[in-house]
Amino acid sequence: MGLDFKGRVAIVTGAGGGLGRQHALALAARGARVLVNDLGGARDGSGGSTSAAQAVADEIVAAGGQALASGASVTDYEAVSAMVRQAVEAWGRVDILVNNAGILRDKTFAKMDLADFRLVLDVHLMGAVHCCKAVWPLMTEQKYGRIVMTSSSSGLYGNFGQANYGAAKMALVGLMQTLALEGAKHGIRVNSLAPTAATRMTEGLLPEQVLQALDPAAVVPAMLVLASEQAPTRTILCAGAGAFESAHVTLTQGAWIGTGPDAPEQLAERLEQVCAREGETVPQSGSEQGQREVARALQQR
Known part of the structure; x- marks a missing residue:
C-alpha cells in the first residue's frame, strides 16, 4: 500500500533548500499541504530572508500542490507560534512536523566559543522544542500527530569538530524518547531521522564523488515512513545513498556487584x-x- 498524505497538513522547517526542500516536495507530491519554513540565513545561521522558503512553496504550487511560506526563526517561540497559526488558519490543522532546521559552527572543542555552542543548541534543540510545543495542543486535540526529529550520526556516534552539533543532535533523541511516551495516548508518534546527505551544510567537507552519491532525495523515503499514518514511534532511522538502518540505545545484561567497600x-x-x-x-x-x-x-x- 502506498504512503498517501492526502488531507494532511505538514510543517517542514529548514525547507528552503537541501534536505528540507526534498522533504517538502515529497510530502506535497503525495498530497500533503505544506508550510515551507526557512529563515533563509547562511550556513552558520547569520542573516535571513523569506525568499528561499517562498521559492520552494512556489515550486510546489506550480506542480499543482498547496503550500505556504514562512521565514520564522525556530529560535523565536512567538514566531513559531505565529507560523503554526498560519497553517491552521489556512488549512485547519497540523498533522506532521518535520524538525529539519539547523546550522553549523564547527570547531574543535578547545577552540570553540561558548556562544557558538549555545547557538547551535538553540537552533537544533530549542528550535525543535519550540515547534513541538506549538503543535502539541493541536495534535493532542485532534488525536493525531507525526513528529520527525532530525538527528545525526554526529550525535549518535560523535564526529571530530562537532561537539556542539553532536550534543544537540543526541539531545533530540532524548526529546523523542519522552515525547513518544507522552504522546502515545493521543495518537502522536515521534521518531528521529539520522540522514547522510550532501547539502549546503556539507559543502567543502566531502569529496565530490561522495557528495554525488549522497543525494538528499535518497533520504526522503525514511522521512515519509516516519511521517506516515503507519509510522512507528520511538524509532531512529539512519539513511543515506539509498541505504537504511535503525539505531538503538541499548542496555547490556551487565552484572550485579553489590554495594560493598570493594x-x-x-x-x-x-x-x-x-x-x-x-x-x-x-x-x-x-x-x-x-x-x-x-x-x-x-x-x-
Missing part, C-alpha cells in the same frame, strides 16, 4: 562483562533500567 575494584575487574553486548535489550522507558537493577538486588537477598 565495589569499585569489583566493577573495574568485571567491566568487560558489564559492557558485553550479548543479550542486550532496548528498554521501553527509562524506568525499566531502574526496575531491572532493583530486581537484581532483591534477588541477592
Whole structure:
C-alpha cells in the first residue's frame, strides 16, 4: 500500500533548500499541504530572508500542490507560534512536523566559543522544542500527530569538530524518547531521522564523488515512513545513498556487584562483562533500567 498524505497538513522547517526542500516536495507530491519554513540565513545561521522558503512553496504550487511560506526563526517561540497559526488558519490543522532546521559552527572543542555552542543548541534543540510545543495542543486535540526529529550520526556516534552539533543532535533523541511516551495516548508518534546527505551544510567537507552519491532525495523515503499514518514511534532511522538502518540505545545484561567497600575494584575487574553486548535489550522507558537493577538486588537477598 502506498504512503498517501492526502488531507494532511505538514510543517517542514529548514525547507528552503537541501534536505528540507526534498522533504517538502515529497510530502506535497503525495498530497500533503505544506508550510515551507526557512529563515533563509547562511550556513552558520547569520542573516535571513523569506525568499528561499517562498521559492520552494512556489515550486510546489506550480506542480499543482498547496503550500505556504514562512521565514520564522525556530529560535523565536512567538514566531513559531505565529507560523503554526498560519497553517491552521489556512488549512485547519497540523498533522506532521518535520524538525529539519539547523546550522553549523564547527570547531574543535578547545577552540570553540561558548556562544557558538549555545547557538547551535538553540537552533537544533530549542528550535525543535519550540515547534513541538506549538503543535502539541493541536495534535493532542485532534488525536493525531507525526513528529520527525532530525538527528545525526554526529550525535549518535560523535564526529571530530562537532561537539556542539553532536550534543544537540543526541539531545533530540532524548526529546523523542519522552515525547513518544507522552504522546502515545493521543495518537502522536515521534521518531528521529539520522540522514547522510550532501547539502549546503556539507559543502567543502566531502569529496565530490561522495557528495554525488549522497543525494538528499535518497533520504526522503525514511522521512515519509516516519511521517506516515503507519509510522512507528520511538524509532531512529539512519539513511543515506539509498541505504537504511535503525539505531538503538541499548542496555547490556551487565552484572550485579553489590554495594560493598570493594565495589569499585569489583566493577573495574568485571567491566568487560558489564559492557558485553550479548543479550542486550532496548528498554521501553527509562524506568525499566531502574526496575531491572532493583530486581537484581532483591534477588541477592
